[in-house]
Amino acid sequence: DSGVTxxxxxxxxxxxxxxxxxxxxxxxxxSVYWYQQSLDQGLQFLIQYYNGEERAKGNILxxxxxxxxxxxxxxxxxxSLELGDSALYFCASSVGARVGHNEQFFGPGTRLTVL
Amino acid sequence: AQKITQTQxxxxxxxxxxxxxDCTYDTSDQSYGLFWYKQPSSGEMIFLIxxxxxxxxxxxxxxxxxxxxxxxxxxxxxISASQLGDSAMYFCAMRELISNTGNQFYFGTGTSLTxxx
Numbered sequence: 001d002s003g004v005t006x007x008x009x010x011x012x013x014x015x016x017x018x019x020x021x022x023x024x025x026x027x028x029x030x031s032v033y034w035y036q037q038s039l040d041q042g043l044q045f046l047i048q049y050y051n052g053e054e055r056a057k058g059n060i061l062x063x064x065x066x067x068x069x070x071x072x073x074x075x076x077x078x079x080s081l082e083l084g085d086s087a088l089y090f091c092a093s094s095v096g097a098r099v100g101h102n103e104q105f106f107g108p109g110t111r112l113t114v115l
Numbered sequence: 116a117q118k119i120t121q122t123q124x125x126x127x128x129x130x131x132x133x134x135x136x137d138c139t140y141d142t143s144d145q146s147y148g149l150f151w152y153k154q155p156s157s158g159e160m161i162f163l164i165x166x167x168x169x170x171x172x173x174x175x176x177x178x179x180x181x182x183x184x185x186x187x188x189x190x191x192x193x194i195s196a197s198q199l200g201d202s203a204m205y206f207c208a209m210r211e212l213i214s215n216t217g218n219q220f221y222f223g224t225g226t227s228l229t230x231x232x
Contacts, residue, residue, distance in 0.1 A: 002159075033220070043206060043222040055217025090160060097217055103150070106160035 004107035018079040023091030038087035050097040121223035138207030148210040
């Protein structure tokens with residue numbers, strides 16, 4: 001158990017809908033990272049937050065947004081869902097803003113299925 | 116160009132033997148980090164080993180070692196004394212710094228390792 005929690009574990013929804021994925025980092029970690037793992041795109045970095053501020057942006061679509069709250073949990077909002085958004089969404093956390101010798105700790109993931 | 120290249124989609128190894136999983140990377144940064152993760156069929160991502168670009172010694176973590184050849188931009192993972200539980204997908208990843216404030220991560224397409232009894 002990495003200490004990173006993600007809810008829900010599974011989510012099934014329809015095209016055009018909006019969903020929110022939630023992540024709680026390990027105790028003491030200030031950085032949260034979101035990743036998408038799909039069959040065709042592989043594992044892609046989406047976005048990083050550190051202590052409530054956006055710090056780095058990867059291949060995140062405009063239909064997706066994220067935020068990190070004062071209690072350090074983070075939410076990833078996916079809207080106008082398409083079939084291609086079906087994927088495993090991982091959250092990870094680390095102590096600092098820059099991952100050096102500290103490894104990232106991954107949560108168990110949320111599997112999103114868009115029908 | 117791909118930032119991380121893993122050229123072995125699938126590998127087989129006999130139990131108790133050593134195996135090397137290949138990874139090459141592409142970056143113009145001087146400061147970067149290289150990671151290996153294991154993803155079993157259950158789906159979770161498990162951190163295995165880290166190598167910083169300035170680290171002169173190859174990283175080792177138990178049965179895992181990272182063969183870091185900076186000039187060749189390769190960061191191969193060596194698993195010694197393979198166990199049946201090592202059967203999984205293995206991902207190589209690179210961390211680049213962004214504007215000194217955050218990190219950008221790139222992952223390879225993965226290598227599926229099967230350990231044969």
